[in-house]
Amino acid sequence: MNLSDLAGPALSVFSRRFLLVTLVPVCAGALYLLCLVWAGAPQGGVSFSRAWAKATGLGGAEIALLLLVVLVAAFLTQSSLPALHRLWQGSWPMPFRGRRLTRHRRARARLERRSALPADLASRPAAERAALLHSAYRAARQLDLAYPRQDPDVRPTALGNALAALYGAAGAGYGWDAAAAWPRLYPVLPDRARLLADDARDALDQAVTLAGVGLVAACAGLPLLVPAGWWVLLTLLPAALGALAYRSAVHSVPVYRAAVQTAFDLHRFDLLRALHLPLPADADAERVLAEGLCRSWNRAARFPTAYRHDGP
Numbered sequence: 001m002n003l004s005d006l007a008g009p010a011l012s013v014f015s016r017r018f019l020l021v022t023l024v025p026v027c028a029g030a031l032y033l034l035c036l037v038w039a040g041a042p043q044g045g046v047s048f049s050r051a052w053a054k055a056t057g058l059g060g061a062e063i064a065l066l067l068l069v070v071l072v073a074a075f076l077t078q079s080s081l082p083a084l085h086r087l088w089q090g091s092w093p094m095p096f097r098g099r100r101l102t103r104h105r106r107a108r109a110r111l112e113r114r115s116a117l118p119a120d121l122a123s124r125p126a127a128e129r130a131a132l133l134h135s136a137y138r139a140a141r142q143l144d145l146a147y148p149r150q151d152p153d154v155r156p157t158a159l160g161n162a163l164a165a166l167y168g169a170a171g172a173g174y175g176w177d178a179a180a181a182w183p184r185l186y187p188v189l190p191d192r193a194r195l196l197a198d199d200a201r202d203a204l205d206q207a208v209t210l211a212g213v214g215l216v217a218a219c220a221g222l223p224l225l226v227p228a229g230w231w232v233l234l235t236l237l238p239a240a241l242g243a244l245a246y247r248s249a250v251h252s253v254p255v256y257r258a259a260v261q262t263a264f265d266l267h268r269f270d271l272l273r274a275l276h277l278p279l280p281a282d283a284d285a286e287r288v289l290a291e292g293l294c295r296s297w298n299r300a301a302r303f304p305t306a307y308r309h310d311g312p
Contacts, residue, residue, distance in 0.1 A: 088208055185271045
């Protein structure tokens with residue numbers, strides 16, 4: 001066994017997903033806080049020339065220690081990614097949760113009203129009819145992407161609503177429940193379809209992580225900068241970065257949704273073959289089969305059906 005054999009498994013943890021989704025955001029937050037500490041923020045004065053002198057004067061042991069701390073923080077952040085998703089989706093207690101829910105439900109109701117066409121549309125002038133159709137289409141499209149189909153499923157955050165819309169719509173036209181079927185469809189996807197889904201999911205997760213790091217960095221930097229007077233405004237930098245990252249996460253959901261929907265469109269029968277189930281004869285039979293399977297998966301119940309085993 002040579003050195004490369006030993007280094008291979010050790011370096012395998014540094015995957016592309018880990019580097020992009022976790023390590024880069026954590027490094028950005030750590031660099032911000034280190035610059036504040038090196039600049040003398042806790043003592044009340046901030047000097048970035050002092051921070052530069054401190055950074056350039058680090059020894060090898062100090063650099064190794066900093067790298068170790070950053071890596072540990074990155075691994076902890078990676079394991080906390082599901083919790084970050086729940087945080088930004090509003091699954092945890094949050095300030096003004098009731099008001100946020102009310103605001104989103106009202107916004108959803110407004111989009112529903114705007115997407116409805118008037119009963120006398122046919123009697124309107126052609127120009128007005130075209131404008132109404134265009135406005136209704138845009139409202140219906142926004143409603144479909146931004147909110148779940150049922151009002152009780154509305155979440156208190158934009159990201160939570162967009163993801164609820166994703167899992168409520170992807171595959172639904174064929175009878176599939178994406179929340180139950182997607183974890184089972186993903187392993188049987190071919191490489192190109194999986195790559196599209198992975199890229200979209202990585203972009204979403206990176207934005208979610210960066211939003212969380214921005215929030216933590218702003219909160220951690222506040223007590224460091226309060227004694228420095230107006231330098232406390234520097235906390236707006238990570239806060240603004242976190243806000244932009246959150247908006248980016250919201251806008252990443254439709255891209256991920258398109259990848260998931262495409263996977264259902266093209267490869268849902270691959271899942272049935274992997275389950276050794278007979279392929280349905282028509283769309284109605286597929287809907288009955290898909291709904292039955294998803295119900296059984298959601299309830300951990302048995303779904304009686306015939307199997308089809310190819311080969312001897």
